[in-house]
Amino acid sequence: MANTREQLVAATKELLWERGYEATSPRAILEKSGAGQGSFYHHFSSKAALAAAALQEAADDMRCNLEPILHSNAPALQRIRDYLTMPREELRGCRIGRMTHEPIIRQDETLRDPIVAYFSYAEQELATVLAEAQREGALSENINVDDLAATLLATVQGGYVLARGFQDPERMHQAIRGALTLIDSIEQKKEV
Amino acid sequence: MANTREQLVAATKELLWERGYEATSPRAILEKSGAGQGSFYHHFSSKAALAAAALQEAADDMRCNLEPILHSNAPALQRIRDYLTMPREELRGCRIGRMTHEPIIRQDETLRDPIVAYFSYAEQELATVLAEAQREGALSENINVDDLAATLLATVQGGYVLARGFQDPERMHQAIRGALTLIDSIEQKKEV
DNA sequence: GTCTATATCGAGATAGAC
DNA sequence: GTCTATCTCGATATAGAC
Numbered sequence: 001m002a003n004t005r006e007q008l009v010a011a012t013k014e015l016l017w018e019r020g021y022e023a024t025s026p027r028a029i030l031e032k033s034g035a036g037q038g039s040f041y042h043h044f045s046s047k048a049a050l051a052a053a054a055l056q057e058a059a060d061d062m063r064c065n066l067e068p069i070l071h072s073n074a075p076a077l078q079r080i081r082d083y084l085t086m087p088r089e090e091l092r093g094c095r096i097g098r099m100t101h102e103p104i105i106r107q108d109e110t111l112r113d114p115i116v117a118y119f120s121y122a123e124q125e126l127a128t129v130l131a132e133a134q135r136e137g138a139l140s141e142n143i144n145v146d147d148l149a150a151t152l153l154a155t156v157q158g159g160y161v162l163a164r165g166f167q168d169p170e171r172m173h174q175a176i177r178g179a180l181t182l183i184d185s186i187e188q189k190k191e192v
Numbered sequence: 193m194a195n196t197r198e199q200l201v202a203a204t205k206e207l208l209w210e211r212g213y214e215a216t217s218p219r220a221i222l223e224k225s226g227a228g229q230g231s232f233y234h235h236f237s238s239k240a241a242l243a244a245a246a247l248q249e250a251a252d253d254m255r256c257n258l259e260p261i262l263h264s265n266a267p268a269l270q271r272i273r274d275y276l277t278m279p280r281e282e283l284r285g286c287r288i289g290r291m292t293h294e295p296i297i298r299q300d301e302t303l304r305d306p307i308v309a310y311f312s313y314a315e316q317e318l319a320t321v322l323a324e325a326q327r328e329g330a331l332s333e334n335i336n337v338d339d340l341a342a343t344l345l346a347t348v349q350g351g352y353v354l355a356r357g358f359q360d361p362e363r364m365h366q367a368i369r370g371a372l373t374l375i376d377s378i379e380q381k382k383e384v
Numbered sequence: 385g386t387c388t389a390t391a392t393c394g395a396g397a398t399a400g401a402c
Numbered sequence: 403g404t405c406t407a408t409c410t411c412g413a414t415a416t417a418g419a420c
Binding site: 018019020022023093094096097098100101102103105106112115116119140143144146147148149150151152153154155156157158159161162164165166167171172174175176177178179181182185186 | 211286288304344353354374
């Protein structure tokens with residue numbers, strides 16, 4: 001079947017999310033995907049190659065989730081709030097962010113590429129929307145939008161870390177609420 | 193030697209920081225510590241037990257680093273800034289935070305305990321200092337200090353994630369700068 | 385393209401001598 | 403308390419038939 005390959009990738013996406021790279025064995029991938037031993041190494045040269053394909057897909061998925069939120073019709077600062085409050089699987093962690101501490105990604109460029117690509121995209125997009133907010137007069141021109149974009153991204157990533165650490169989704173919500181409060185505080189209200 | 197145990201723990205602390213739990217093998221611990229096979233299982237019943245001891249020490253170390261910064265003579269909000277800008281090994285990641293995505297911590301309470309303890313301590317301390325800032329008149333009473341404490345902690349944890357993802361320490365600094373800007377923006381200056 | 389068999393290696397732990 | 407020998411298992415990959 002031509003889509004055995006797809007099933008391998010799909011299974012790997014799930015397992016990488018749940019367990020990370022180190023803890024995901026070819027055996028587990030075969031079981032989850034229903035594929036056989038031979039198929040694995042026919043379609044991919046190694047576990048790392050399969051993981052790279054899976055991570056690439058995961059990053060693409062995440063971009064697709066982000067895109068409509070940051071490009072809606074809402075005022076720019078509202079889109080930032082929408083980003084912060086979009087639904088997340090707090091306890092599963094970020095599919096991309098959770099990979100950053102795996103030893104492998106320091107050695108294997110192809111595995112780090114999707115991570116860099118996603119984070120670059122997200123930071124860039126957030127910064128763009130923040131710049132729009134400045135043009136709309138909702139945000140002071142003194143704010144460095146690149147820095148703030150990084151802060152927002154970090155808050156979300158750190159929110160996952162806290163939620164995982166405490167095994168409690170509320171911990172991420174708390175961090176997000178704090179960020180929302182800060183956004184509220186610096187918003188420049190229009191005269192009425 | 194009585195301190196073979198200590199050397200096992202010290203080596204494990206390093207390896208956990210560098211590679212995490214899954215990727216740290218007993219073999220590597222033995223090599224790094226210079227201890228022998230027998231010593232390992234004499235002093236500890238399992239890899240998990242040794243890791244728990246090592247994590248506990250790491251968490252204690254981190255508390256010791258935090259304590260003087262958050263209890264200095266500086267004004268409360270300055271102590272918050274000092275926390276944000278304290279030196280960090282950006283590319284190594286957080287010894288505690290990096291563990292949160294390891295599958296094992298969902299099952300093993302003894303491994304999650306030091307994580308929960310450290311994060312609880314940090315959030316609590318940050319919230320206390322923020323409340324002091326409110327009493328000093330530097331911070332609006334409208335701010336929920338628990339939420340903001342979580343946000344700051346998350347920013348640092350997320351900063352590590354970004355720095356690791358990009359393999360670039362500057363990414364954490366960027367996130368921190370954004371947070372500092374937000375703190376500046378909400379600070380209530382005293383009349384002169 | 386997929387299957388089964390097989391190979392190599394290291395992980396994690398135990399046993400019993402010293 | 404430490405050593406060496408040993409055990410079992412799974413991770414990762416290869417080989418060659420179908």
